Amino acid sequence: MSLSSSGTISFVALAIGVLMVLASHLLSSQSKGGIHNLTGIPILAAWDFYTKRYDFLRKHFDSGKKYFQFHILQVFNMSVFFPRTTQLTASILEHRVIALSGEDARKLFFSEQGLDLDDGYRLLQGGIPSLGDIDVKDGEVKLDTDFMKRLLLLLHKDRISNVLLDDINRKMKYWGKEGTIDPFQDVYGLAVQMTVRMATCEELAKNQEDIKHLMQHYQDIDESATPVNVLLPWFPSQARKAQGKATRALFTLLQKYVDLRRKAAVPSSDPIDTLIAHGDTDESIVGASMGIIFAGVINTGRNMCWVLLNLGANPEWKVKVANELKALVANHTNTLSQEPFHKRLAAVPLNAWEEELPMLDLVIRETLRITMCFAVLRRNLGRGIPLAGSTINRGDFVTYSLADVHMNPNIYTNPGKFDPGRFMKGKEEDKKAPFAYAAWGAGRHPCPGMRFAKLEIKFVLALFLVGYEFELVDGNGKFPREFPTVDRNDLHQLSAVGETCYLKFKRLIE
Numbered sequence: 453m454s455l456s457s458s459g460t461i462s463f464v465a466l467a468i469g470v471l472m473v474l475a476s477h478l479l480s481s482q483s484k485g486g487i488h489n490l491t492g493i494p495i496l497a498a499w500d501f502y503t504k505r506y507d508f509l510r511k512h513f514d515s516g517k518k519y520f521q522f523h524i525l526q527v528f529n530m531s532v533f534f535p536r537t538t539q540l541t542a543s544i545l546e547h548r549v550i551a552l553s554g555e556d557a558r559k560l561f562f563s564e565q566g567l568d569l570d571d572g573y574r575l576l577q578g579g580i581p582s583l584g585d586i587d588v589k590d591g592e593v594k595l596d597t598d599f600m601k602r603l604l605l606l607l608h609k610d611r612i613s614n615v616l617l618d619d620i621n622r623k624m625k626y627w628g629k630e631g632t633i634d635p636f637q638d639v640y641g642l643a644v645q646m647t648v649r650m651a652t653c654e655e656l657a658k659n660q661e662d663i664k665h666l667m668q669h670y671q672d673i674d675e676s677a678t679p680v681n682v683l684l685p686w687f688p689s690q691a692r693k694a695q696g697k698a699t700r701a702l703f704t705l706l707q708k709y710v711d712l713r714r715k716a717a718v719p720s721s722d723p724i725d726t727l728i729a730h731g732d733t734d735e736s737i738v739g740a741s742m743g744i745i746f747a748g749v750i751n752t753g754r755n756m757c758w759v760l761l762n763l764g765a766n767p768e769w770k771v772k773v774a775n776e777l778k779a780l781v782a783n784h785t786n787t788l789s790q791e792p793f794h795k796r797l798a799a800v801p802l803n804a805w806e807e808e809l810p811m812l813d814l815v816i817r818e819t820l821r822i823t824m825c826f827a828v829l830r831r832n833l834g835r836g837i838p839l840a841g842s843t844i845n846r847g848d849f850v851t852y853s854l855a856d857v858h859m860n861p862n863i864y865t866n867p868g869k870f871d872p873g874r875f876m877k878g879k880e881e882d883k884k885a886p887f888a889y890a891a892w893g894a895g896r897h898p899c900p901g902m903r904f905a906k907l908e909i910k911f912v913l914a915l916f917l918v919g920y921e922f923e924l925v926d927g928n929g930k931f932p933r934e935f936p937t938v939d940r941n942d943l944h945q946l947s948a949v950g951e952t953c954y955l956k957f958k959r960l961i962e
């Protein structure tokens with residue numbers, strides 16, 4: 453629906469338009485085919501979808517609806533986009549969102565060609581830094597598999613493990629020889645450091661003040677993803693202003709380093725230099741670095757913390773993983789050398805990190821099965837897709853909760869229990885159904901950062917499990933009686949609910 457008029461009349465017309473759309477929803481309650489139609493005021497359904505997404509989806513699926521749909525109204529004031537016009541033009545975009553569950557839906561969701569990932573997240577999630585929001589052209593970079601492959605080649609260049617292990621060791625030394633750390637602060641900081649190193653250049657990776665500012669800008673953008681900001685993009689809310697300010701600051705900060713590298717007398721093999729050599733513009737280099745840091749930091753950082761918490765809570769797995777890491781060190785490094793431990797670790801070849809840590813691979817896999825229970829999002833940019841006697845039309849949004857499969861007791865026995873053994877030969881519960889494991893994405897959108905993320909987690913665990921002894925403690929320094937769990941309604945941070953736990957540590961080797 454599109455409305456056009458001038459001055460205050462346009463706002464009256466806009467209000468009438470919104471009311472007409474609302475009324476049409478209050479009156480119509482038919483379900484289309486097998487897709488149940490949620491009735492009521494669209495903004496209220498949308499509100500719960502943005503604020504308590506896991507509970508909202510679960511409530512409707514638990515009440516027996518396999519597929520259901522609701523509508524989101526997005527209101528644009530076009531005069532914001534064409535400021536010189538005397539004519540105020542407002543548009544109401546009504547989006548249909550279809551929530552899916554079950555095996556057939558999962559196959560469709562991950563396999564259909566027309567279902568676009570970027571568009572899905574942009575409207576239904578928000579909080580994604582985009583240079584388009586501050587009118588920087590050419591900065592919208594698609595972090596597709598080819599692009600990521602190009603970047604991940606750097607893993608094999610210049611002994612990247614050496615650089616990353618140096619970085620982590622330097623930060624870990626700040627913790628002191630013994631003490632207590634909050635993993636969500638201190639361990640998370642290690643992932644930030646490695647991702648910045650991987651996405652930008654040496655100068656930024658060494659500037660802790662700028663890294664602090666950088667992460668603050670991401671946090672501000674994340675916090676600006678309020679339903680009002682996403683659904684009323686023209687409204688000059690505090691969140692909208694904060695989003696613009698943080699995106700501009702992010703752009704300026706990263707551009708400073710692109711400029712620095714362009715002017716450098718000798719090119720390096722850092723990511724920014726690689727993109728400069730490839731002929732990319734400043735805007736697209738900033739866009740790429742910004743996107744990789746966004747895609748990489750939170751998932752890797754938070755899951756790294758959850759892996760450590762799970763090991764702390766499950767000592768038998770901690771011992772298995774520590775023994776395996778000690779064997780890796782013994783097999784690939786000179787144990788008689790006087791070099792610091794992290795320097796020795798850099799001698800381990802990348803393929804050994806990837807192939808010789810099967811227990812740790814199981815622990816990471818199980819940790820992610822439990823943490824990655826969020827709703828994945830798509831928009832149909834292709835042909836109409838038949839579903840349950842109805843159609844997912846071009847322009848419709850679809851969502852599928854990973855909890856539907858990761859917490860499914862018909863696939864995973866006692867799904868709430870941490871049990872890495874469920875993936876071992878003979879059990880292989882993740883092979884019971886198509887796309888039964890999607891923590892790294894599945895089908896058309898596998899995570900291109902998986903190899904890098906796994907390496908980051910393994911580097912940190914090697915330094916921490918071999919170089920330190922640690923135990924999980926509560927606020928009183930005792931082994932916790934209850935362990936924290938993931939807040940499934942937290943759309944962005946995989947944060948913990950329940951008792952806060954810490955890691956009490958002692959450094960054993962230098």
Ligand code: HEM
Pocket residue numbers: 569570595596744747748749751752755820824828829890891892893894896897898899900901902904905
């Ligand atoms: C533990 C760490 C990580 C986890 C669990 C993870 C998980 C995922 C998942 C589940 C998806 C698919 C989302 C969907 O289907 O809607 C995805 C996509 C993606 N991930 Fe990761 N990821 C991690 C780390 C990284 C890192 C380090 C990078 C970059 C360096 C990265 C870059 C991306 C990109 C660019 C996509 C979108 C791919 C596309 O458009 O097809 N991820 N990731």
